[in-house]
Amino acid sequence: MIADKLGVSVSTVNRALINKGRISEETKRKILKTAEEMGYRPNVQAKALSSKDTLRIAVICPRDFYFKTVIEGMESYRKEHEEYRIKLLYKCDDFQSVADQLSALQECEHDEVQGILISAVHPTQLNKQLRLLFKKGIPTITFNNDILGGPRIAYVGLNDRVAGAMAGELMSKYLFSGARVACMATTSAAMGLRERQICFCDTVQKSGKNIEICGPFEYCDNFDLDDILEKVTHILRTEHVNGIYANNMFGTYAISCALRKLGMKDKIVAIGHDVNAELDAFIRDGVLDATLFQNPFQQGYQALKVMVDYLYLKVPVFQPILYIRTLILMKSNLEECDNRLFL
Template sequence: MSQITLKQIAERAGTSVGTVDRALNNRGRISPSTKEKIIKIADEMGYQPNKIASALSRSKCLRIAVIYAKYPAYFVDEFTAGLKKAIEHFTHYKIEIITYRCNALDPQSQIEVIKDIDFSNIDGFSLNASGQELAPYINRISDMGIPVVTFNSDIPGTKRLFHVGMDPFMAGRVSFNLMAKMLQGKGKILAMPGFHSVLSHEERIKGFLEAARDYPNIQVIPGGEYKDRDDLAIDLVQKALAKHQDIAGIYTVSSPGVIGAGKYLSQLPKESRPIAVGYDTSQDMKQLMEKDACTFVVYQNPAAQIYYSIVYLVEYVLFGTLPSQELNFLPPQIVVRENIDYYLEGDNKFIFVN
């Protein structure tokens, strides 16, 4: 049901919008009978006061700063889609969402961007946190009275208020268990980290390794750090397969890892390819699945993550209300060739957004 507006109430009551505003907000001069009539009509129509509009009508323009990486585009474009959704959500309010982009998801790249931001006119800060090195910066910004939140990857133990993302440890466990069933409980799996500095990447590896304890006939081989570069992942996969020719599966913790692995595997005969697993969706991922060079991915809904982080942050700045949980996890979803189109179409990525 769409929001009932003051204009709609005014049309029903046969009064001006200003009169309706005075009646509903108990301000200004208005006759008791007109006020009673308007309140009755508003109740009948199911009018709900817009808390955000009311709060902003009494304050300055709200400025929210957001940081995320420029590359790889096939992944961060999902963040951009969620950011646009948040901007659209607040179109009619005095809220400005200012975007800052670092080159990659690594601490030094983000620190350089943070140093250039003038926080004196920022009311809230949301970032895709790249590593523990950012902790003193997050704490310093919080000490300035600016609430800080994280999305996609977290830095616990800091003064950030809350996190929006996917449970990375559980995602690692789910990935291993599915791969183990596909491999019938035996064989070698190459597990490749993206960035050691990124908590979500490390937690996915930890969850993967914990689940592996229940499968004594599966050997997990540690792979090299591909730093969210598909070209580096290609090289690391090639070297690993040259050393361990009987590798039956490859697990990567992010989209660039499995895209790099898939690009290399697509050059091999189908019958000799290991299964390959990673995260998130893109047209590149779809092509690899169609070539049988990527088996499945875990979709973590990056668009909804950034959207929720901004919406919750605005609600905190205006009303002091926090989400019911410090860690707000969206459910992971398994994507294969047969259903990937659904996740590439329009607003389907926002199925968890109210």
């Protein structure tokens, strides 16, 4: 990238290439010379955008406490780069289905958006609509949950296969040979969540410790805590497990609540995903042994950054998959959990 080669910001490169904004002649000369050497040309779409009042980008994702932090990351980038005049059009519902997201995508053309950021609730059922929009010049970047075989220009988020395997390896190290572990899995069709569950189970089975996996026991991600608590409580009372795992934040919260309610925090190893104030407290109290942190703030920040770079500069997406580093959070390193510091 020109910005990396010259040690300047992307916005400075943008001002030089579209000949707009404050920039010294010497810096502009260096940027234009480097752009020519690297084969870059001003993006036709960028010129069109420069004449508009705002850069309109649709954001499609569920509305919950996890995605609230993703959106905070996007808003942080937007405020840092006011020169782009970014307008984020949030199309968020409490429980997004495939139908909800298809409807939101159909609205995007009428809303005259230049790009779409989406956390896909299904790996394939959105592809037809995304392909139609791409043919009309509206690119898509997925975040948090990816699609298969669709026309997205990039994915920003966790490597869910690695995260599931890390959870499985950690659980295996905690447990003794011949132990039993319950696997809790959301019914969501989102690709990343399925990958976590599969890789967790596969890693535990290959640990060489003859650990028996009970489940997966599925739960509906509808935030009905009483319903999932009843399921988890029944499993803990009847399956005689030594460990329990959940593949998303809601499930992790539910297993933590059940362990505390039953007074079993010192008897069963609990590992899950994500962190918020409630899960932070469970870790500090020793109820939840570890959680895999996927940094939602940086997912939002980086997804919007990649989209803006793509729309304003003719910057080929050399890295179509941008993985956010997976961290294991335990009681000993919770103090380091600052969403805005980790990539």
